[in-house]
Structure formats: C-alpha cells, structure tokens
Amino acid sequence: MAQIERETNGQSGIGTTPILSVNNIEVIYDQVVLVLKGVSLAVPRGGIVSILGANGAGKTTTLKAISNLLKSEKGLVTKGIIEFDGRRVDNTTPNDLVSNGCVQVMEGRHCFAHLSIHENLLTGAFTRRNGKAAIQRDLDAVYEYFPRLRERRKSLAGYVSGGEQQMCAIGRAMMSRPKMILLDEPSMGLAPKIVEEIFGIVKTLNEAQGVSFLIAEQNTNMALRYATYGYILETGRIVLDGSADDLRQNEDVKEFYLGIADSNRTSFRDVKSYRRRKRWLA
Ligand SMILES: Nc1ncnc2c1ncn2[C@@H]1O[C@H](COP(=O)(O)OP(=O)(O)OP(=O)(O)O)[C@@H](O)[C@H]1O
Ligand SMILES: [Mg+2]
Numbered sequence: 001m002a003q004i005e006r007e008t009n010g011q012s013g014i015g016t017t018p019i020l021s022v023n024n025i026e027v028i029y030d031q032v033v034l035v036l037k038g039v040s041l042a043v044p045r046g047g048i049v050s051i052l053g054a055n056g057a058g059k060t061t062t063l064k065a066i067s068n069l070l071k072s073e074k075g076l077v078t079k080g081i082i083e084f085d086g087r088r089v090d091n092t093t094p095n096d097l098v099s100n101g102c103v104q105v106m107e108g109r110h111c112f113a114h115l116s117i118h119e120n121l122l123t124g125a126f127t128r129r130n131g132k133a134a135i136q137r138d139l140d141a142v143y144e145y146f147p148r149l150r151e152r153r154k155s156l157a158g159y160v161s162g163g164e165q166q167m168c169a170i171g172r173a174m175m176s177r178p179k180m181i182l183l184d185e186p187s188m189g190l191a192p193k194i195v196e197e198i199f200g201i202v203k204t205l206n207e208a209q210g211v212s213f214l215i216a217e218q219n220t221n222m223a224l225r226y227a228t229y230g231y232i233l234e235t236g237r238i239v240l241d242g243s244a245d246d247l248r249q250n251e252d253v254k255e256f257y258l259g260i261a262d263s264n265r266t267s268f269r270d271v272k273s274y275r276r277r278k279r280w281l282a
Contacts, residue, residue, distance in 0.1 A: 018042040018083075019180055019212045020066065020102070025080030027058075027065050027236075029073065035061050037236045039080075041214075043180070048206050048213045050223040050244075052257060053233035059216035060107055062233070063182045066214075067104040068094045085179060099127045101179035107188065107216075109165045111172070113158030117149050120157050120168050124175030135175070142171040145201055163194035167201070174205065180212040181205075187219040195219065199226045220257035224248050232257070 020043040027036040036058050043049045051059050064070045065077050068089070082090045084102050092100070111120050121142060125135045143150035146167045152160050157168055166186055173181050183202070187195040203226055205211050217223035224230055224244040232240040232253070240250070247253050 017045060019045040019047075019085055020214065021081075021083045022062070022066065023081040023083075025062075025065055025082065026078045027061050027070065027075055028078050029075045031074075031076075035075070035236050036065065039233070039236070039238055041231050041238065041241070043212050043214050044229075046206070046210050046212055047229065048202070048215065048227045050227035050230045051214065051216045051233055052218070052220050052223060052230055052247075054218065056235075057233040058236040059218075059233055060184055061236075063104055063184050063214065063216055067097055067102065067182055068092060069104065095127060098176050098178075101177070102182065103173045103176050103178045103180075104182040105169045105173050105184060105186070107184035109162070109169045111157035111165050111168045113156065115157060116154050117157055117160065117164070117168050118153040121149070121171050121175055124172035127176055138175055138177065142174050145174070145204060146171050161194075163190050163198065166190065166194075166198055170198070170201070170205075174209075174211075178211055180214070183213055183215045185216055185218065187217060187222055195222055202226060220253070 022039060022041045024038050024040050025036055026034065026038065028034050039058070039062055041049070041051070051062055053059050061070070061075065064073070064075065066082055066084070066089075070076060077090055080090075081088060084097065085100060089097055089100070089102070097103075112123065115123070121139055122135070125138070128135065143153070148164055149167055149171055152164055157165060160168070170181070170183070170186070186198050186202070190198070199222055202213060202215070206213060215223055215227060224247055227244050230241065230244055230247045231238050232247070240247070240253070242250070248258070
C-alpha cells in the first residue's frame, strides 16, 4: 500500500515519550465561564488515545485548546502547558501547528459543501510547500485508504453521505502529512457499520503511517475498542483514566458509559466511586 511521504522521523509503533502532553490546563469562555479545570493527558507517539464523556463534558474544548482554535470562540487557556512533539504550542497559531504536524478534524465534519471531494482533499495540502508531484502521490495514497472517496471524487461534498463526509474530512487532514490527528466525534450521527469502517481506517492510518490520534468520543464502546488508553471527562475534569482494557472492565464505566447495568447496584451513590485524579500538578 502506498505510503504518504514523510518529511520527518517516520517513527511508528508506540513510543514512550509522548508526542502530545497537556499539563493541568484551564479554559475559560467569555472571560468568566470556567469549562476545563486542571485537565492533564498524554498521547504516546504512534498511539491512539480517547477522551470520553457525555454532552458538554469538555471534549471539544480540550481538542480546541490543543489546536489553538479557542480564540474564535472567545475561549482562553488561562493555565497550564501544552507540548506537541517536544515544544510548547500554547502560543502558536492553528496554521503553525498544522505545519508542525498536528491537525484537527472538527466535530460535524466540516467539508466545503460546494467543492468536490477531490477539491476538498486538495485544500488539505495548503500548508505544504512541496511540489505538485508529491501532493499527487499523497492524493493517490488517500484514495487507497478511502476507496469510497475515489468513487465520489467528483461529487460535491455537500451531496455525499455523512460517512463519506467524515472520510473526506480525515482524508483532507491526511493531506497535510500529519504526525497527529485530533479527531472530534467521528461517530456522530453515523450508522454503526459506517462508524466501524471509519475506525478501521483510523487504525490502518495509525499502523501504516504511524499517525498518532487523540479521539474525542461519546461512543465509549467503539472508542475503547480502537484506542489503547482513555480519559473520562466529566464537567471539565478528568475523573478516570486507564488502559482501554482496564476501562472496559471498570464497573462504573460499564454502568455509565457502556450501558451494562449491574443489578446489585441501586443508587448513584453506590456506583460513584471514581478515583479523583490526583492533582499533584496543581
Ligand atoms: N463558545 C462557547 N462559549 C461558552 N461556553 C461554551 C462554548 N463552547 C462550549 N461551551 C460550554 O463548555 C462546556 C463544554 O463544551 P464542549 O463542547 O467542550 O463539550 P463536549 O464534551 O464536546 O460536548 P458534546 O459531546 O456535546 O460535543 C459546555 O458546558 C458548553 O456549554
Ligand atoms: Mg464536542
């Protein structure tokens, strides 16, 4: 299978040094609303990590804090440190971050509806300075990973299915030759079979191209099948984190996020035994 050319390291497999580390960040919207309260997380190089949580938990805010997309929403990181690939990025622009290898695929897919799939993919190469031939090779590679996109290459993105739009958004991100993709709710509004297909492609991109992923998801079941590690966010705090296997076995996770009820548990008080994350960085 074609490899998307890499200008950098080419490391794959899960390394020990994190490619992304978020240390104790706080985010405030509109100068008053405190939405993230001391969030810390790490993504190993070549890993797939998931941020899980219900509506409004702060998943999107966490991803936007990392990719510097909060300003347009009157949001601000008021505390903490974010490092990507060995350097602090809390004060870079979203474009610089894409150039450095970290790109976000927004919630709701965000393709350009009036452009064809092919044109949408080309817009993903906007931060690159290398020539047409290299871009064409990467396009071919994206079409190999997403055969459906090749079939629909001439269709306007606004008229293809939700699943194909999600694939277009991820394919477009791949065109910037990322080391890491921040993926916001890829399963949103999609049928289980399509969600499965998309997560399968994510896994392939991770294994074949060494792209690291941080995936925000409400679909805990799916996310924990593909990620190796997960963080559970509740009202802006990480309340539990662990390997995907441990989280899947955790009784609280089963009950609240996987919908597997234990009949011996009768009240919220009984089940609320989350280990509060030790805030030694605070
Ligand atoms: N631009 C904004 N201004 C003010 N408050 C906001 C803004 N965006 C989000 N919030 C608030 O921040 C909190 C976290 O929202 P966020 O979108 O990060 O959650 P989420 O976990 O991504 O939820 P969902 O699963 O619904 O996408 C919510 O209470 C939300 O109302
Ligand atoms: Mg969200």
